[in-house]
Amino acid sequence: MAHDNMLTAFLIALGVYKEQWPLYASQVVLETAESEGVVAARILVNDEVCLEWQPWVDLHGKLHHLAMSKGQLAPRYDPSSMKGHLLQTVHPMLQLVASSKGIPMNEYLMRTVARIFSFLKQQGAETGLATLSPLSAILLAMSANPSNPVFNHHLFEAVASIVKVCVPAQPDAVESALLPTFGQILERNVVDFLPYTFQIMGLLLDASPSIKPLYTELFARLLNPELWRSQANVPGLIRLLRAYFAKHASFAELLKTHMQAILERFQFVLMNRKTEVAALDLLNAIYQYLPIEFYQQFLKTLMTVLLTRLQSSKSPKFKRDFVVSCSLCIHKNQSVIPLFNEIQAGLLSNLVLNVWPPVLKMPLKTDERKVCVMAVARLLSLDEMRQNTQLVGACAVGLVHLLGLSSSNNKSKLNGDEGSDDEFLENAGAGQEYEVSFNKLQNTDLPGAAAGLAPDVPELQSAAKAALKPVLGAAPLPERSEIVFFVLAQTPLSLSRSLAPSLPLPLPLPPPSLPPFLSPRCNPARCPAATSSEAKAASGRCVDRCFPNHRRSGMPFAAS
Template structure:
C-alpha cells in the first residue's frame, strides 16, 4: 500500500505536539514500512505550499529514516535500488534550494548517505557539485558548498587509511581547481558588493564555507593543489583577517558573517600551524602579528566571542611549536599578553552575570563540562596554560603579580576576586583537568592548600548573604583540586560543602551537588572510596531528602529533568552508602524516584538526567532487592509497565535492564506473576526492531527462560525464542546477544526438548563460522559447545552434539573440534569460561562413547592434554556480581539517545552454570575417580595407552 501524502503530513504535524507525539511517531514507524516512504517525505520537503514546520519535520524524519533504514550493518542497501538512485538524484538539488533550517537536516542526511556510499557508490557526486557552482549567484553556490562541506567534514576525526586517501584524492582531483577558482570569485564579489549589505553577507558566507572546505581538504594531508597555491591562499587569509566594513558596525550580540569568516580563518591557521610547519612555518610570525591585532581590536560584545576564542586557539597552536613559542619568551612580552589578552578575556562580563542569573543551568554546563570550548575564558586559559608549559617559572611570576593585585582589590570588589581566583586556577593546574580526579598535577611554584586556607575557605563557609559567585568560586576550587586534599582534609571540608546545598541560589546549590558527587566518586589506589559509606552515612538521609526536594521543586516534565547534576548526586550517594539506604527511609526514596519517573515519562527530554535516574533505581535494586524491608517489584511495576505499554522508547532499554537484574539477583525464586504477562510481548518481532532494545531484551529473555522453562515448553514458545536467536545471530552487532539467549536455552532444557531444533541451531552456528568469524564469535561458539558438552545430566553432552553435527555433514566434527574448540578454549581469559572448559573436557573424557571409541586414537589424548593445561592454574570464580565499587561510564563517552546505554549499577554478573563447583581441581579428581570406577577402569586404561609419561604423571593425582 502506497504512502498517502496528506495523511503523512498530518502525522508529521502531530509529532510536533507534546500530547500527540508518541502516537504519531509510532504511526510514522508503520508508514516507514510502506514502499517509497523516503520519497514521500522528500516530496513534502519540496512543496512550498506545506507549512514550514511540516517541511522541517519531514526533513528531520527523512534524516532519521536514512540513519536507520538506508543500509544494513554490512553496508548493503535496505531500500530498492531504484529508490536509492532517485534519492541521490533529487537530494542535492533539493538541499541547495531549501531554507537554511531544512538545509541543515538534508545536509546531515547527505552526510549519512556519504558514510556508506561516497565515493565509489556515488562517484558522480563531486562532479555534480562542481557543475552547480555559480560565479554570480551566492545562494546556489552556498548550497553546493554546504553539501560539499557536510561530506568532507567527516574526514577531520578519522585516522589515515588507504581507502580514506583514495577518497580524498578523488575529491581533490575533481574539486581542487574549481575550489581555488571559487576563492578568487568570492574575493572579487566581496569587493564588488562592498556597499550592498545583502550580497556582501552572502559572498562572505561563501568565503567562510570555502575556508571550512580548505580545512576539510587539508585535514589529512596537504593536497598538491593547495601546496601549489599556498602563497595566494595566505594572501586571502591575511586580507580577510584584517578586513573591515562599516556596514557591520553597531551589531552587539550576534556574530556577523565577517566575524564568522575571521573565526574560520583562525581555525584553518591553527590546522596549518599544528600540522604543516614545514610548508607553513615561514608564514607563522606574520599571522601571529595579524591575529594579535585582531584580538586587540575586538570589543567585549558577545558578537566577538567565537572570534576571540578562535584567535586565542591559534596563538595556543603557535605556542605549542617550541621554535615559534620563543617569540613569547620574554617577561615583558608575557606581561603584555596577560594584560592585553588574558585579563580582558577571563574577567567576568555583564553577559556572564546575566547568564548566571537568567540561565543558570546553561552557565553551569558551559563552565564545568567544557561545552564552552568556544568561550573566551576557556580559550584564554588554554593559551595561558600552553605558555606555562613552556616557561613555567616566568609565567607564574608574571601572573602572580596580577593575582596579588586583584586579591587586594577583591577585599571590597567580588568581581576582582573572581578574576584572581580564576587566574590562580589557570596557572596552578598542569595538564588536563580530568572528569574523574580534577587536577592531578600541580604547578610546583604554587601551594593550592595554603591558597585555599588564606583566600578561599572563608567564602565556602560564609552565610547566605555572601555574593553567590564568590561561593561558586570556592566550591569550584574544591572541585578542581579535590585530588590534592588528603582524607583528613576532606573529613573537614565535606560538611561545609554539603551545607552549600541549602543555598537558595540555583548555581550555588548545583555546584555543591557537583562537587559532593565528584568527591564521593573518588577512589584511592586500592579502588576504595576516599569518603566511603561510614563517612557519608550520617548525612545521607537528610542529604537525599534535600536533593529530591530540589529536583522536584518544579513539577513540569521539562523543568524537573533540567538539572542532571542533582540526579547524578542522588545516584552517587545511593551507590556509596549501598545497603545503608535501608536506614535512610527506603520507602520514601523509592517513592521519590517513582514520582520522578511518572513525571518525566510523559516527555523525556534530558538523556543525562534519566540515565542517572535509572542508575539510581538500579542502585536500590542492587543493594536492597534481597532485603525483607522492601519488595521493589510491586513499587516499580506500575510505572515500568506503563513505559512498556506506551512504548516510551527512551526508557524501554533501562526498564528491561532493571527487570532482568531483578530476575538474576534471585536465580532460585519462581518467576514473578507480573512478568508472565510480558512474555508474549517480548517474543513478538516489534520490540526487537529498535536497535537499542536488543541488548536489554536479550538479557531479559535470558533471565526469564530458566524461570519460565515449563511454561515455555507447555505453551510452545521455544520456537519463537529460537527464531529471535536466529535473527540476532545474523547481525554482527547482535551475535553476542544471540548467544546469551542460546546459552539460556541450552542451560534450561533437556535433550528431549532440544532434539528437534538442535540440528538447525548447529547449522546456523557453523554457517557463520565459514565466513572469517571474529575471535569473539569463536569464543562464544566454544562456550556454547562446552555448555552442551557439560550438561550430560540433561541428556546432552558431546555425543549429543556430535550426533547432530555429523547428521548435517559427515566427519565435520573433527576439524571443528581441532581448529575451533581446542585452540579457542586455550585462549579463554575469564575464569568462569575456563571453569566451564574444565568441566566439559572432564565429562568428554569420562562419559563420551565417541571419544572412547571413534576418537580414542588422538582425540582423547588431545582433550586430556588441554584439560591438564587448564588445570595448571585452576580457575577460581568469584561469587556474586563482580566489583563492589560501581564505576558508571563517563557520560561524555556515552552515545546518549543513540542505541543502548548500559546501566552499571545493573551490570550483569558472569553466567556460571555450575556454581556448585567451587574448587575445580578437587571436583575433577572426584569426578574422574568415580567415573573410572563406574566404567570398570576404562579411563585409566585409555590414559595409560594414549598419554605421554609427563601427562600421565600430571593426571595421576586425579585418577588414583
C-alpha cells in the same frame, strides 16, 4: 577549584546548602579562630555566612569523612559510619532534579544517588525503599521527553542500585513502587527507556516470590519482532528472558508454547554481526536454566545454524563464545554430543582439532574455563576421542592452558572487534542520531548471583580431577595420554606445538535442512507454518514466523 555540581555535593555533605545553584566562580571559605584555647570554625559561600562559628571538633567530624590521605586508594570509612551523612543528601538532590533547579537533568546528581546506595548496600535499604517513589515520579516525568541519554542512564542506574538492595527483602513493596511506571513506559513504547526497563524488570522477576499477572501478560509481547529489530533492546530482552527461564517451573507451559518463537528471535539476532554475541547469551541462558525437554527437538537445528554462522564469521570473539556455548551445552547435557556427527560425519573431531584449541589458549573468565574443562573431560570419555592420538593431545593441551599449568603465561588480549563492524560509542551512545544505544546497568543481578555459567563447579582444579579420573580408569589411552596425568598432578608443563599439528580446515557444511520456522526460503502462500488465512492476510509478505530469515537474506518477502 571545582565544578558547580561538585561544589553542590560538597555543600550538601556539610549541611550548608541553601538550595541555590552555585554561581560561576563561587568561593567557599573555611575560617578558623582560637579563643581561650578552643578552636572554632565557620563556613562562608561568596562572602555570605552559611555556618556560624562552632567548635572545630563538631565540624571536623563532617570533614573527616570527606577527607582521604595522600596515596590512599580507598576511603577511611565504612558504610555504617557514613550512613547518616550520605542519606541526608539524597532527598535534597532529588528535589533539585524534580524542581528543575540549577542545571536541568543534571546527570552528576543522579550518579551520586546511584553511588550512595551502591556503597551503602543493606545499610541504605530502608531509605532506598522510600526513595523509589520520588525516583519513579521523576522517571515518569522524564519519559514524556527523554532528551538527555546520559541523565537517563544514571537515573535508571540509581533505580537499579536501590532495587538490588531492597528487592531481596521486600520484593512486593519494590514492585508496587515501580511496576505501574514500567507498565506506562511499555504501554507508551518509550524507546529510550525500554532497554533499561527490561533489565530492571529481569531483576524484579528474579527476586519475586510470587508471579504477578503482568509478567505472564508481558511474555508474548516480549517476542514481538518490532522490539527485536532495535539493537538497543536485544541485551535487555535477553536479560528479562533469562529471568523467565530461571523460573521455568512457574512458566513451563508458557515457555513450551513459545519456544519456537524464542528460537526465531535467536536466529534473527545471530544473523547480525553487532548482536551475534547477544544471541549466544540467549542460548547460554536456555542451556543453563531450562530442562532439555523444553528444547530437545530443536537442538540439531540450533547446532546446524550455529555451525553455519561460525563458517561465515571472522570474529575471534564469536569463535570464543561459540566454543564456550557448546561447552556449556555439553556440560549440562552429554547426550547432545552425538548430534555433531549426525549433522556431518567426523564433524566433532574436526571441531576439536581446529576450532577448540585456539580458543582454549585465549584469556577466559573463570566460569568460562570451568565449563570448557568439564566439556573437554566429557569429550575424552568418548571412544572416538580416545582412539585418536591427535584428539587426545589437543584436549590435553587445552586442559593445560585452562588449568593454568603452562609455564608461559599468556598475556595477550582477545581483540573482540576483529572482523566486526562494532564501534566504541562514547557516553553510551548519547547523541546517536538514528537509534538508541544500549548500555548495560551495573546493578541488574541479585547479590550472590555471580556464580556464572557453572555454579555447580565451585573449584576448578578439584572438579577437573574428579571429571578426569573416570577417563583414566577406563580403557587404555594412546601413547601421548600421559599428558592427562600431568594435568591431574598439576605439574607445570610446556607442550610442543607438535601435539596439535596443523590440519586441513573444517569441512564445508552442507546447506542445512531446517524446519519451516528457520527455512531460508519461504512463500506465505506455500509456507507449511502458515494457515490459509495467514497467507491471505500476508498480501505478499512473509508471516511472522518466517520473517527473520527473509529480512537477513533479502528474500522477496522480507518484512519491512
